[in-house]
Amino acid sequence: MKVTVEKPSPVKRLLRIEENSKIIDKEEKKLLSHIASNRRFPGFRPGKIPLPLLKKMLGDEVSKSSLNSVIEKLSQQAIEQEKLNPVSEIEEKDIKIEDEALSFTISFEVIPEFEIKSLEDLEVEKPHYEINDEVIENKMKMFQERAAYLEKVERPCQKGDYLIFDMTCQDDQGNKPEELNFQNRSVEITENNFWENFIDHIIGISPEEHREFSFEIPPADEKYGGKSYNFNIIANQVKKKVLPELNDDFAKDYGFEDLEKMKEYLTQNTEQELNEKEQRDFEENILKALEDQYPLEIPSTMVEKELEQLMKAFKSHFNVNKDIKTLKTDLEELASRKVKQYIILDKFAQHHKIELSNEEINKNLIDAIGQKVGYHKIDKPTIKKMTNDWEFVRDVFWDTKRRKTLEKIKQLIKVREVNGNAQDR
Structure with a gap:
């Protein structure tokens, strides 16, 4: 041959x-x-x-x-x-x-051919997030928001209020889009909940007031963008959001002895979150530095498979209000980056002869099963069923090996610690 x-x-x-x-x-x-x-x-x-x-x-x-x-x-x-x-x-x-x-x-x-470079001169930033009073205050505000309630008011609507209203919408030919016509809907009056500049037509409306106006929906709206519609809005009620007072009674509602104990808990919890974020951001910086060091062409087949996995994960774990085409476009760059990272880490693992022990594999398999089905549901039949899933075992194996490789890389690079902003988390 x-x-x-x-x-x-x-x-x-x-x-x-x-x-x-x-x-x-x-x-x-x-x-x-x-x-x-x-x-x-x-x-x-x-x-x-x-x-x-x-x-x-x-x-x-x-x-x-x-x-x-x-x-x-x-x-x-x-x-x-x-x-x-x-x-x-x-x-x-x-x-x-x-x-x-x-x-x-x-x-x-095929996977592209390349040689592993020395990491001695590769410097990567490791962020350090310092906890401060502002961070804890923002945490407390989050709890306040969760405990907020709505109170009916007899005044014109303001930003941050909730408006309960009826809306009819039609174009000049009399066509009425079904989802733009409704009754008694409650919406928080913020820019994020409406098209750009649409909120200007709602601010100041009073209970039982009618408003009619024409509005051209911005092009950013894929379905209705660039079209002009006639709107008729009837305000049924205006409600303001009321935040509970931060005091000992508020803390007791969340199961704490008093407000001070609640702040202590939030401080400890936030410190742990920030430590975990430091590691995540440090690892992300390492991976980005490796991507820059190896300008590789990536096999499109691998990117397509990773993209399918990402789309499946996003649709099952998150409430994604996007059509398939838009979601796919948003995730394509992430899929390409992930595949490139996998290729580089696998090459490093091969170069440094990184192997996994049976103990490491078994431990991570149990952790992965617990994350997938819930740790309280782990039993022999579940373990047998999950470990018979070849794709699941393969994914756990490679994820474990790549994490071990990343830990090895951390030992080889130069680390420069920098102060980060905890507010950015």
Whole structure:
């Protein structure tokens, strides 16, 4: 077998394969013998039907199957011979049989080749977030917001109020978009809840007041953007948000002895959160630095698979109010970055001979199962079921190995500590 390798790009390989076509005849005879021995044909004992007759009976089916089998076997042999590791489906083309020679081309994607660089001169910032009174005050305000209640008021609507209103909306042809026509809906009056500048038509409206106006919806709205509509709004009620007073009674409602004990708990909890954030941001800085150090082309197949996983995770764990196309666009860059990070970390792991012990794998498998189904639901049947899921075990293995590799990288780089702003968290 003759194999010629071409590299159209750092992540693509083309293999031109040539072999004597007699190999197809051998494969065809083997296949016919197998069929003759395992099928019954009227008038013949098992395995006794003449192969030429059987071939004539089956027609092109045998020839096509034999050729496909030969191409598959030769492709695998060629890939092993050239020590390649495809990360995409293998595509065959240009199949020819001429002058007792079989030739064809296969193409696929591979991980790009690159050499690991020294990390001695790589300096990465490690942020340090200092807790302060402002951080704790903001935490307390969050609890206040959770305990807030609405109180009906007899005055014009202001920003931050809740307006309960009816709205009709139609264009000049009388078309009424269903989702823009409703009754008795309660909405907080903030810019984030309306189109840009739409809030100006609502501020100042009083209970039982009617307002009619025309408004062109901004182009940013994919469904209605750029169109002008006639709106009719009827204010039913105006309610203001009332925050409870921060005192001992407020703290007791959340299960604390007094306000001071609540602040102590929030301080300790926030310190732990900030420590975890320091590590996350430090690791993100490391990964970004590695991305910059290795300007690699990434296999599109790997990006597509990662994108599918990200979309599946986002849709199942978050309330994502986006159509599939928009969500996919938003996650494409993240998917590409993640794949690049995986490739670099895996190369580092190979270079530094990082391996996992059975204890490490088992511990992380149990942790992953607990995160997926809940730690209180971990039992022998659950563990057996989850560990029989090959994809789940594979993902846990690689995640564990990459985290261990990242810890090794932390030991090799230069670390520069910088003060960060805890408010940015």
